[in-house]
Amino acid sequence: MxxxxxxxxxxxxxxxxxxxxxxxxxxxxxxxxxxxxxxxxxxxxxxxxxxxxxxxxxxxxxxxxxxxxxxxxxxNGAVARVAAVDLTPHGADMVIADITGKVLARRAAGSSEVPVLAGTDVVAAFAAALAGTAEAAGVTLAELHRVVIGAPGAVDPNTGRLGSAPHLPGWSGFDLPAALGAALGVEVTVENDVNLVALHEMAEGRATELSDFVLVWLSEGAGGAVVLDRRLRRGAAGGSGEIDWLQVPDRARTDTGFDRFGARWGDLVDSPAILALADAHEISADTGWAAVGAAVKAGEAGRAFLADLARRVAAGIANVVSVLDPEAVLLCGEVSRAGGDLFLELVSHELHELVVPRTPVELAAAPGDAVRAGALQSALATVREEVFGLPAGGQ
CATH class of the missing domain: 1.10.10.10 (Winged helix-like DNA-binding domain superfamily/Winged helix DNA-binding domain)
Known part of the structure; x- marks a missing residue:
C-alpha cells in the first residue's frame, strides 16, 4: 500500500x-x-x-x-521542443524534436553555412542555420527549451571554452555555451561528441547492462568516453576520455615515420595515419575505414596491416584500462565497424599483452548518426527532468 x-x-x-x-x-x-x-x-x-x-x-x-x-x-508533444546537433568540421547535422522524441525536422548544413574557420562569425551563422531548421519544424527558436550540440573536443565547465578541437578553430577561445545561448535565446549545452555516443550506447546499445565501460571512437579522428557506475565522467576540466592526446610509442612493426618513443595517440590512429600504414603494407584506399575494410576482405594478405593497426590502438586503450579496469572496452566509428570481429580479436590480443585485466573488447552498436542521436537523448532527458521531474539517468 x-x-x-x-x-x-x-x-x-x-x-x-x-x-x-x-x-x-x-x-x-x-x-x-x-x-x-x-x-x-x-x-x-x-x-x-x-x-x-x-x-x-x-x-x-x-x-x-x-x-x-x-x-x-x-x-502532448507540444509541451516542449528541443534541438540536437552533430557539429563537425564539415558542417552540422540538426534535428528538432518534441518532448516525446518525435522528430519534426532534420537538416544537414554544410561548412559554407556553418563555418569552422577562425575569424568567421560562427555563432551568428549557427543561429541562422538552426533558425531555418526550426522554421522547417513549424516552430521558432524561442519555442525551443534546450539545444544540445555534440562537438569534437572538450568544453571546460569552468570557462565554457572548447579545447582539444584543432579542426574547429573558429569555435575556440570564448565561452561557447554562453555565446550560443545569448544568440539563440535558449539554454545551450555543448558536449563532447564521443560522450554523446556513450550516452546513446547506454540507452539503446551494447552498454545497456554495463556499469563501467570505456568507449573508443575510431574514424576520421579518434576519441574516447568514460562511464563509471552508469554515469558519464567528464572530469574537472571536461577532458575525461580525451585519450587521443595521450603520448604513446608506435608499436606497429612497420615504420611510417612516427617517433618510436612517443607520439600523440590520435595521430597514430586517425584516417591519414591509417592510410599511411596501409600504403606501407601495399593496401590502397581513400579513407582509413576503407583501408581496414579492404584488409579484412583480403584475408591473410591483409592481416599484417590489421595487426599493426591493432598494436597502435591497443597502446592507447591500455593506459585507460590499467587505471579504470572497466567491464568492457567498446569500439565504435567507421574504422571499428569496417574491421569487425577480426579487428576486435586482434585489438583484444594486443591489449591483453599490455595489461593485467582481461577486459573484453566489443563492437558498440552505435549507428552512423550516434552523435546526433546521443545529443537528442541528452536534450530530452534534461527537459523531461525539468518539465516532468523524471530522472535524467547517467548524464
Missing part, C-alpha cells in the same frame, strides 16, 4: 504515467492502469487531470476486437 500525502502520491502517479507513455508510446487507459498499478477510477481521474493541464492528449483509438474501440492516450 502506498502511503504519504495526497499531493505527493498524485505527483508520483503522474510521473509514473508520463514516464510509461514516453517509453511505450500511446496506450489505452486499461493498459496504463496495469503498468502503473492504479485502479480504473484512479487512472481515469489521472488522465482527465493531465489532459486538462495539457500534458496528455487523446491519440486515436485501438481496435480491441469485440466491443467498443479503446481510446489511446499519449504525452
Amino acid at each position: 502506498r502511503t504519504g500525502s495526497p499531493r505527493l502520491l498524485r505527483e508520483i502517479n503522474d510521473r509514473a504515467a508520463i514516464d510509461t507513455l514516453l517509453r511505450q508510446g500511446p496506450l489505452t487507459r486499461s493498459h496504463l492502469e496495469d503498468v502503473i498499478g492504479l485502479s480504473k477510477p484512479a487512472t481515469a481521474q489521472l488522465l482527465a487531470r493531465l489532459e486538462q493541464e495539457g500534458v496528455v492528449v487523446k491519440d486515436g483509438v485501438r481496435d480491441g476486437g469485440r466491443g467498443p474501440r479503446a481510446q489511446l492516450w499519449a504525452v
Whole structure:
C-alpha cells in the first residue's frame, strides 16, 4: 500500500504515467492502469487531470476486437521542443524534436553555412542555420527549451571554452555555451561528441547492462568516453576520455615515420595515419575505414596491416584500462565497424599483452548518426527532468 500525502502520491502517479507513455508510446487507459498499478477510477481521474493541464492528449483509438474501440492516450508533444546537433568540421547535422522524441525536422548544413574557420562569425551563422531548421519544424527558436550540440573536443565547465578541437578553430577561445545561448535565446549545452555516443550506447546499445565501460571512437579522428557506475565522467576540466592526446610509442612493426618513443595517440590512429600504414603494407584506399575494410576482405594478405593497426590502438586503450579496469572496452566509428570481429580479436590480443585485466573488447552498436542521436537523448532527458521531474539517468 502506498502511503504519504495526497499531493505527493498524485505527483508520483503522474510521473509514473508520463514516464510509461514516453517509453511505450500511446496506450489505452486499461493498459496504463496495469503498468502503473492504479485502479480504473484512479487512472481515469489521472488522465482527465493531465489532459486538462495539457500534458496528455487523446491519440486515436485501438481496435480491441469485440466491443467498443479503446481510446489511446499519449504525452502532448507540444509541451516542449528541443534541438540536437552533430557539429563537425564539415558542417552540422540538426534535428528538432518534441518532448516525446518525435522528430519534426532534420537538416544537414554544410561548412559554407556553418563555418569552422577562425575569424568567421560562427555563432551568428549557427543561429541562422538552426533558425531555418526550426522554421522547417513549424516552430521558432524561442519555442525551443534546450539545444544540445555534440562537438569534437572538450568544453571546460569552468570557462565554457572548447579545447582539444584543432579542426574547429573558429569555435575556440570564448565561452561557447554562453555565446550560443545569448544568440539563440535558449539554454545551450555543448558536449563532447564521443560522450554523446556513450550516452546513446547506454540507452539503446551494447552498454545497456554495463556499469563501467570505456568507449573508443575510431574514424576520421579518434576519441574516447568514460562511464563509471552508469554515469558519464567528464572530469574537472571536461577532458575525461580525451585519450587521443595521450603520448604513446608506435608499436606497429612497420615504420611510417612516427617517433618510436612517443607520439600523440590520435595521430597514430586517425584516417591519414591509417592510410599511411596501409600504403606501407601495399593496401590502397581513400579513407582509413576503407583501408581496414579492404584488409579484412583480403584475408591473410591483409592481416599484417590489421595487426599493426591493432598494436597502435591497443597502446592507447591500455593506459585507460590499467587505471579504470572497466567491464568492457567498446569500439565504435567507421574504422571499428569496417574491421569487425577480426579487428576486435586482434585489438583484444594486443591489449591483453599490455595489461593485467582481461577486459573484453566489443563492437558498440552505435549507428552512423550516434552523435546526433546521443545529443537528442541528452536534450530530452534534461527537459523531461525539468518539465516532468523524471530522472535524467547517467548524464
